[in-house]
Amino acid sequence: MNKTLIIGLDLSFSCTGITISYLEDNVGKSIQFHRVIFDDNSNKTNKKYTPTPIKNVNTVTYRLPTNILISDMVFDKKDINNFEQCESTLKGLISSKKIGIIIAKALDDYKPDEAIFCIENYIMPSFEGQNQLKVVAGLIQLQGYVRELIIRFCLDLKIPFKLFTPTPKSNKLFFTKNGNADKSEMLKIFLTEYQGNKLLPTITMESVHQINDVIDAFSLCMYAYGKIISNNIK
Numbered sequence: 001m002n003k004t005l006i007i008g009l010d011l012s013f014s015c016t017g018i019t020i021s022y023l024e025d026n027v028g029k030s031i032q033f034h035r036v037i038f039d040d041n042s043n044k045t046n047k048k049y050t051p052t053p054i055k056n057v058n059t060v061t062y063r064l065p066t067n068i069l070i071s072d073m074v075f076d077k078k079d080i081n082n083f084e085q086c087e088s089t090l091k092g093l094i095s096s097k098k099i100g101i102i103i104a105k106a107l108d109d110y111k112p113d114e115a116i117f118c119i120e121n122y123i124m125p126s127f128e129g130q131n132q133l134k135v136v137a138g139l140i141q142l143q144g145y146v147r148e149l150i151i152r153f154c155l156d157l158k159i160p161f162k163l164f165t166p167t168p169k170s171n172k173l174f175f176t177k178n179g180n181a182d183k184s185e186m187l188k189i190f191l192t193e194y195q196g197n198k199l200l201p202t203i204t205m206e207s208v209h210q211i212n213d214v215i216d217a218f219s220l221c222m223y224a225y226g227k228i229i230s231n232n233i234k
Contacts, residue, residue, distance in 0.1 A: 001025055004228070005112040007103060008220030009119045010213050011142050013091045014038050016099055017213030019221040020106045026228060031199065032106070033057040033214050036098045038091065055202045057214060062098045064090055081134075088138035096145035104153055114160045117150050118224035119143060120216070121165035164224050174226060175219040183212040190215050194222070 002025050010017040018034035039049035039061040051059050064070075064087070071077055073086045107115065122139050147163070154161040166174070173179040176189045187208045190196040196203060196215075203211055 002114070003110065003112045004114050004116065005106060005110050006116045006118070006221050006224050006228075007106065008217040008222075008224065009099070009117065009146065010216035010220060011099075011119060011139060011146060012213060013088070013095060013138060013142065015213045016095060017215070017217035018099065018102055019214065019217040020102075021221050021225070022110050022112070023225075028225075033200065033218070034102050035059045035214060036095055036102070037061050038095070039063045052210065054200065054207075054211060054214075056200050057211075058102075060098055060102075062094045065094060084134060085137075088134075088141060092138065092142040092145050096142060096149060099146055100149040100153070103149065107153055107157060107159065112159060114162075115154055116162050116164070116224045116228065118164040118166070118220040119146065120171060120220060121167050164220075164227060166220070166223055171216075171219055171223050174223050183208050183215075186215050186219060187212065190218060194218075 004023040004026065006021045006023065008017075008019040008021075014037070016036040018032075018036070020032040020034070021028055022030045033056060035051070035054075035057055037049075037051050037059060041049075041063055048063075049061055051061065053059065068090070070083060070086045070090065074082050076082065122136055122143065150161065150163065153159075169179040172181040172186070175181070176185050178185065181189075184205065187196075187203075187205060191203070191205070200211070200214075
């Protein structure tokens, strides 16, 4: 019996979606859904932000560290660009640690013979804009942290692994047959073609903005599964 773990990751500083599917001889046996959400501490209290719960979705939050401040890292506090770059670095470090805990636990719980990871490959935006470039740069940095964790975990545990990095367009094309599909179309396919209401029974089309990161992670998981079947990866 060949035990495979497929992990789809839709990385974001605001909310990372993670779908973990466990298979035996390429037949799905269980599936997990996770969210890692940024708590910006906007209420200015020590009380942690509690996102609206979603049945069958494990949600964890993260904050910026308290032992180091962004203002302590920058030379000129008026240099907004430098401030934002330091902020994205700290966000990447903390969020990737939370993501890594989820990945490590899955690898330890299932002890697979192989692990397949699928992370959307970020590409340059089709339109110009300084803010867009900053966002892309930060997400590439986050990807680097997570990819390093994946490689280190699998090498330490001696688990053979593969990494898929489809573009957003190719992933959408696989999942919906439309490379330009929006979030609503992705959710619709999840509900109608993958019996999504059995997996996430409280989700409706009105939940799209609350659950879109998890659905994207699910689509990435299915993308990797399709590659396994079509290429007979063992």
